[in-house]
Amino acid sequence: MTERDGRPRYARVAQEIREEILAGGLRPGGLLPSEADLADRFGVSPTGVRNGIRRLRERGLVGAEQGRGFVRAPRQRLRRHHSERYQWEKDRARQTAEVRARTGATEFDTDLQSTDLKFHAEYSETAACSELAMRFDVPVGTRMLQRDYSTSCREDDAALSVVHSYLVYDVVATNPELLDVAREPYPGGTQSQLFTIGIEVDRIVDELSARPALPEEAGVLGIEVGASVLVLNKTSIDVTDRVVEYSEVILPGEWTEVVYTTELKRW
Amino acid sequence: MTERDGRPRYARVAQEIREEILAGGLRPGGLLPSEADLADRFGVSPTGVRNGIRRLRERGLVGAEQGRGFVRAPRQRLRRHHSERYQWEKDRARQTAEVRARTGATEFDTDLQSTDLKFHAEYSETAACSELAMRFDVPVGTRMLQRDYSTSCREDDAALSVVHSYLVYDVVATNPELLDVAREPYPGGTQSQLFTIGIEVDRIVDELSARPALPEEAGVLGIEVGASVLVLNKTSIDVTDRVVEYSEVILPGEWTEVVYTTELKRW
DNA sequence: GAGTGGTCTAGACCACTGT
DNA sequence: CAGTGGTCTAGACCACTCC
Numbered sequence A, B: 001m002t003e004r005d006g007r008p009r010y011a012r013v014a015q016e017i018r019e020e021i022l023a024g025g026l027r028p029g030g031l032l033p034s035e036a037d038l039a040d041r042f043g044v045s046p047t048g049v050r051n052g053i054r055r056l057r058e059r060g061l062v063g064a065e066q067g068r069g070f071v072r073a074p075r076q077r078l079r080r081h082h083s084e085r086y087q088w089e090k091d092r093a094r095q096t097a098e099v100r101a102r103t104g105a106t107e108f109d110t111d112l113q114s115t116d117l118k119f120h121a122e123y124s125e126t127a128a129c130s131e132l133a134m135r136f137d138v139p140v141g142t143r144m145l146q147r148d149y150s151t152s153c154r155e156d157d158a159a160l161s162v163v164h165s166y167l168v169y170d171v172v173a174t175n176p177e178l179l180d181v182a183r184e185p186y187p188g189g190t191q192s193q194l195f196t197i198g199i200e201v202d203r204i205v206d207e208l209s210a211r212p213a214l215p216e217e218a219g220v221l222g223i224e225v226g227a228s229v230l231v232l233n234k235t236s237i238d239v240t241d242r243v244v245e246y247s248e249v250i251l252p253g254e255w256t257e258v259v260y261t262t263e264l265k266r267w
Numbered sequence C: 001g002a003g004t005g006g007t008c009t010a011g012a013c014c015a016c017t018g019t
Numbered sequence D: 001c002a003g004t005g006g007t008c009t010a011g012a013c014c015a016c017t018c019c
Helices: A009-023 A035-042 A046-058 A082-093 A097-102 A130-136 A189-195 A215-221 B009-023 B035-042 B046-058 B082-093 B097-102 B130-136 B189-195 B215-221
Strands: A062-065 A068-071 A078-081 A117-127 A143-153 A159-168 A201-212 A228-238 A243-252 A256-263 B062-065 B068-071 B078-081 B117-127 B143-153 B159-168 B201-212 B228-238 B243-252 B256-263
Touching: A009 A035, A009 A046, A035 A046, A046 A062, A078 A082, A082 A097, A082 A189, A082 A201, A082 A256, A082 B256, A130 A159, A130 A243, A159 A215, A189 A228, A189 A243, A201 A256, A201 B201, A201 B228, A215 A243, A228 A256, A228 B201, A228 B228, A243 A256, A256 B082, A256 B256, B009 B035, B009 B046, B035 B046, B046 B062, B078 B082, B082 B097, B082 B189, B082 B201, B082 B256, B130 B159, B130 B243, B159 B215, B189 B228, B189 B243, B201 B256, B215 B243, B228 B256, B243 B256
Parallel strands: A078 A256, B078 B256
Antiparallel strands: A062 A068, A117 A143, A143 A159, A159 A243, A201 A228, A201 B256, A228 A243, A256 B201, B062 B068, B117 B143, B143 B159, B159 B243, B201 B228, B228 B243
16 A cells, blocks of 8 residues: 655655656646546545645646646746846836837836736725835825736736835825826836936835745736745835835746846956 | 634634734744644644644744644844845955955845854766756856855754855866865855956846745755745856856745845936 | 654545536 | 535554653
């Protein structure tokens, strides 16, 4: 019954299914054999199958919902070149609307065209929690504009990123256009929006960390609960050293590469 | 028996244990009640307890090994300021050994002193796999020097980072000192080592992604299997546009913040 | 040696999928 | 509708930790 080789049995389940996927025996988008079938085939209990499959789900090879388990299509890794992207966005802020409308930031460092992209935006008002208050150096409870974005490929509805962006309400209210979600996607993005109220961004600080995806995030990003997300906290600081925007960017960790180039002074 | 409120029962298990930890009822380092006890207390089966606890393990609140489950001490987030750190390392490369010996890179962006740190290094020879070959633009099979590092706090033995660094063997062999692991930790680090063979680094490209920790990584980093790691692929390019070093840096995702500052040109 | 978590078994019900 | 995965139960053995 037990052919122990030192490794748990579910490891063999995971390995063999993985190999079958990579070899092409199980095709992307296709259904996985049922857990009961797999249990029979590998001679383990349903629990063993589930334990094995969990790892494959976390790594993005397979997916499951109630009623079906399936092989995930290998997803292209998206590269985001932030050190160049931010300067590029700044350069565009003073261009005409026509020029700005031509391409969005996602197209800048992706091969994707804006016609391939599905964009979603939602605005709301909130009161600054203690963390936001600290980051913006404003009193707790200050009125903030919260903007929630998600960008997806038009094909599969998996989002490439989920963004929660915050601005001080009274600062952006100077230009009522900026409170109107109907104007999204705003040509040129946030730096262009800030330009309309006389704000010049001096520098952007990105803080990166990682953690397991929460259930809501997993749904939107097209990954499984327990898979990893990259969390990017982005702070924009203007030429007077004031924090003018803060955003939390959630990226599917396994399918994203955020790239920073540090140029060093020559000797 | 079933008091269904729409959420699975294990969610309540996770939530209540979490709250008890945050409230201080369960103290860091202390033992968790046994799974059997928890099953009794919450009126769920052992499986339910395990499902609930799994989430807490992935988020780093609790840990477990065979024979005991315990509350993890809240760990300090380590901030690594790479955009400044790399320039600082370059500046040090031409300093005297005395100056370089004074502090290491980890101390640069941490409050930790080198006396608090435990450093481990191991050198080996490998043949370039296809990925390394591509990154260095050398033939597959080229002799490489592989250097594996880990740095930990002296207190808890959890590593702050695990690094696999690669160099082209014949390039660094110019200075036999660089093949000698006994010289680690080398004052000033890699850029100082490269300086001894006449290499000036022009720029460093960091690519960041995230994925669940593998069992080996989890052990070294003091996190649980299934917790997230930040993966940082670092490429150093010299003034002749040649890749001179490549390394894979594995960081505990929940306890690390990698920081990049992008300075923008003024209008 | 007692007790624990890691692994495993053999069932069950229900919400959901696809047809 | 049949079949599937999500959740759950009630047990078991073993390697390991702690005392």
